[in-house]
Amino acid sequence: MKITDIKTFVVNCYRTNWVFVKIETDEGVSGLGEATLEQKEQTVIAAIEELRRYLMGKDPRNIELHYHQMYRDSYWRIGPVLMSAISGIEMALWDISAKYLGTPVYMMLGGKYNTQVKAYANAWFSGADSPKEFGKAAKEAVGRGFKALKWDPFGKAYMNISHHELDSALENIAEVRAAVGPTVDLAIEGHGRFNVSSACLISKKIEEFEPMFFEEPVPPDDIDSLLQVKKKSNISIASGERLLTRYQFKDLFEKRAVDIAQPDVSHAGGILECRKIASMAEARYINFAPHNPSGPVANAATLQIAACTPNFFMLEMMANDIPWRKKITDERLIFKDGYFEIQDSPGLGISLNEDALTDYPYSPTELRHYRGDLTDIRPANAEPYF
Numbered sequence: 001m002k003i004t005d006i007k008t009f010v011v012n013c014y015r016t017n018w019v020f021v022k023i024e025t026d027e028g029v030s031g032l033g034e035a036t037l038e039q040k041e042q043t044v045i046a047a048i049e050e051l052r053r054y055l056m057g058k059d060p061r062n063i064e065l066h067y068h069q070m071y072r073d074s075y076w077r078i079g080p081v082l083m084s085a086i087s088g089i090e091m092a093l094w095d096i097s098a099k100y101l102g103t104p105v106y107m108m109l110g111g112k113y114n115t116q117v118k119a120y121a122n123a124w125f126s127g128a129d130s131p132k133e134f135g136k137a138a139k140e141a142v143g144r145g146f147k148a149l150k151w152d153p154f155g156k157a158y159m160n161i162s163h164h165e166l167d168s169a170l171e172n173i174a175e176v177r178a179a180v181g182p183t184v185d186l187a188i189e190g191h192g193r194f195n196v197s198s199a200c201l202i203s204k205k206i207e208e209f210e211p212m213f214f215e216e217p218v219p220p221d222d223i224d225s226l227l228q229v230k231k232k233s234n235i236s237i238a239s240g241e242r243l244l245t246r247y248q249f250k251d252l253f254e255k256r257a258v259d260i261a262q263p264d265v266s267h268a269g270g271i272l273e274c275r276k277i278a279s280m281a282e283a284r285y286i287n288f289a290p291h292n293p294s295g296p297v298a299n300a301a302t303l304q305i306a307a308c309t310p311n312f313f314m315l316e317m318m319a320n321d322i323p324w325r326k327k328i329t330d331e332r333l334i335f336k337d338g339y340f341e342i343q344d345s346p347g348l349g350i351s352l353n354e355d356a357l358t359d360y361p362y363s364p365t366e367l368r369h370y371r372g373d374l375t376d377i378r379p380a381n382a383e384p385y386f
Contacts, residue, residue: 001025001026001027001029001059001060001061001096001100002025002026002057002058002059002060003023003024003025003055003056003057003058003059003060004024004025004026004056005023005024006021006022006023006024006048006051006052006055006056006089007021007022007023007024008020008021008022008035008045008048008049009022009352009354009357010041010042010045010361010362011295011324011328011357011360011361011362012360012361012362012363013295013321013322013325013360014322014365014377014378014379014382015038015365015368015376015377015378016036016038016039016041016294016365017036017041017362017363017365018034018036018294018295018297019034019035019036019037019041019044019045019084019088020032020033020034020035020088020295020297020352020357021033021034021035021048021088021089021091021092022092022352023055023060023089023092023093023096025060025096027100029096029099029100030095030096031060031091031092031093031094031095031096031097031099031347031348032091032092032095032297032348032350032351032352033087033088033089033090033091033092033093033095033270033297033301034087034088034091034265034266034294034295034296034297034298034301035048035084035085035087035088035089035266036084036266036294036295036298037080037081037084037266037267038365038367039364039365039366039367040080040081040084041362042362043081044081044084044085044088047081047082047084047085048085048088048089050085051070051085051086051089054066054069054070054073055070055089060092060093060096060097061093061096061097061100063090063093063094063097063272064272066089066090066093067086067090067269067270067272067273070086070089071086071245071269078244078245078247078248079244080242080244080267083244083245083267083268083269084266084267086269086270087265087266087267087268087269087270087273088266088270089270090269090270090271090272090273091265091270091271091297091298091301091348094108094270094271094272094301094304094347094348095347095348096347098346098347098348099346099347101346102346103346104304104307104343104344104345104346104347104349105271105301105304105347105348106304106305106307106308106342109271109272109275109304109305109308110308111308112307112308112342113307113308113309113310113312114306114307114308114309114312114342115341115342116339116340116341116342117303117306117307117312117314117315117339117340117342118147118148118314118315118338118339119146119148119314119315119316119317119335119338119339119340120146120147120148120149120150120185120187120314120315120316120317121141121146121148121149121150121317121318121319122150122151122293122316122317122318122319123293123318123319123320123321123377123378123382124137124138124140124141124146124149124151124319124320125137125138125151125375125377126320126375126376126377126378126382127375127376127378127380128375129375131171131172131174131175131176132175134151134153134172134175134176134179135175135176135178135179136179138176138179138180138184139179139180141319142180142184144319144384145335145336145337145338146184146319146338147183147184147185147337147338148184148185148186148187148212148314148338149176149180149184149185149186149187150186150187150188150189150215150316151176151187151188151189152188152189152190152191152369152374153168153169153172153173153188154169154190154191154193154202155168155169155372155374156369156370156371156372156374157169157193157194157198158193158194158370159193159194159195159198160194160195160198161194161198161201161202166201166202166205169202170205170206173186173188173206173209173211174209177209182210185211185212186209186210186211186212187211187212187213187214187215187238188202188206188211188213188214188215189215189216190202190214190215190216190217190218191215191216191369191374192216192217192218192219192220192242193219193369193370194217194218195218195225196218196225196228196229199214199217199218199229200228200229200232200233202214202217203217203229203232203233203234203235204232204233204234206235207234207235211235212236213235213236213237213238213259213260214233214235214236214237214238215237215238215239215262216238216239216241216242216262217229217233217237217239220239220241220242220243223251223252223255223257224255224257226239226252226257226258227255227256227257230256230257230258230259236259236260237257237258237259237260238258238259238260238261238262238289239252239257239258239260239261239262240252240258240261240262240263240268240291241262241263241264241267241291242267243263243268244267244268244269245268245269245273246269246273246276246277246280249261249263249268249277249280249281250280253280253281253284253286256284258286259286259287260286260287260288260289260313261277261278261281261286261287261288261289262289262290262291263277263290263291264290264291264292264294264298265290265292265298265301265302265305266294266298266301270301271301271304271305274290274305275305275308275309278305278309278311278312281311282309282310282311285311286311287311287313288309288311288312288313289312289313289314289315289316290302290305290306290315290316291316292315292316292317293316293318295325296325296328296329296331296350297329297348297350297352299317299331299333300331300348300349300350301348302315303315303340303342303343303349304348306342307342315340317340319384320378320382320383320384320385321378321382321383321385322360322378322379322381322382323381323382323383324356324359324360325385326385327353327356327359328352328353328356328357328360329350329351329352329353330350330351330353331350331385331386332349333385333386334386335386
């Protein structure tokens, strides 16, 4: 079997643009991956094109070899653009290999350990502005079956947080907790926006709401800063979405700077690299909960990892999405009582409707985190897709 073509597709999805990779072979078996990288989509596509020269004519089933060669021969090795490109390609290689054997990807990685995985909702708050609106949206998400919710209540605060900003955030969290009751898990997102002193203050103040974790309280650049927060926090600390490969996670784990590891399959190196990171975490009794806010192919890949990972903690799931998500793939998700079922379709279990992709072309987007419109994550006509 040989690789005969590599195609990329960019699909606007309002808050960003999804980047899909399709690898074709001379035996008619093709595979999909996702290399979505917010605000750098065109650059990732260029990186995939650079990697094409190496991949053409190769046997797609030699995944470990190709990963090593693409990583090694890029010389600079690390970086979100390169690693997102490699991640998308790596997913597609697994999809080909598993479909060729007629089995799900997870069966090639040890088999099904989990038959279902608990999920926490993201994006459930889209359009909410006041604490009352957040509370109403939270109740609706729980009504759909979610037993855990995550959101960033901190407005446009950056590094420092004023008394007014902190009071507003606490009012927001209190309203959500009151709306959903004590049995629903709440996760507080920091988006890496605070310095150590602010993050420690916030961690102390939100204790009363008993969140299951505080995510990315400080920027990802300095693991020692994260460790300072973790040492002073009575709340579990989650981080890792902006770390790349097992080598960066090695430092995170060796310093015991995190309670929950959150690599992203579209950035950290793909399916096998994330599975290796999960094993490193497991050896230190650290939970594994991948960052998963992107598109349908990345979600399919994350579910393959969830199936075969003993220390898999919880699946991040976007509660709603743009209406055309249903049009561009044959994504089939089974959600019941707060859990997603692990399915048995060959490969990643998903395919693209290529004819529909061009209806939603690339459109530049900007980061919203520090502008005050963070909750503008979905258009007004967003809808559930499962």
